[in-house]
Amino acid sequence: MVLHCDCGFEASAVDEDELVAKVQRHAWEAHGMALSHDEALLVAFHAELRENAPPAVPLRQTTEGGPT
Numbered sequence: 001m002v003l004h005c006d007c008g009f010e011a012s013a014v015d016e017d018e019l020v021a022k023v024q025r026h027a028w029e030a031h032g033m034a035l036s037h038d039e040a041l042l043v044a045f046h047a048e049l050r051e052n053a054p055p056a057v058p059l060r061q062t063t064e065g066g067p068t
Helices: 016-031 037-052
Strands: 003-006 009-010
Touching: 003 016, 003 037, 009 016, 016 037
Parallel strands: none
Antiparallel strands: 003 009
């Protein structure tokens, strides 16, 4: 499991609990944010979704100029 923070920090862990602990520590030390276990897990999950998301596809424009 690996988490990349927008600030450039990278945390790797062998399991969820280790990753959560690293996210909590980084959030506090680098960003002054005290995260609960669930909040840190949500941050890690969101980061994983963002990294694994397919590239964005632009919307097609209609003849009136709005999206289809």
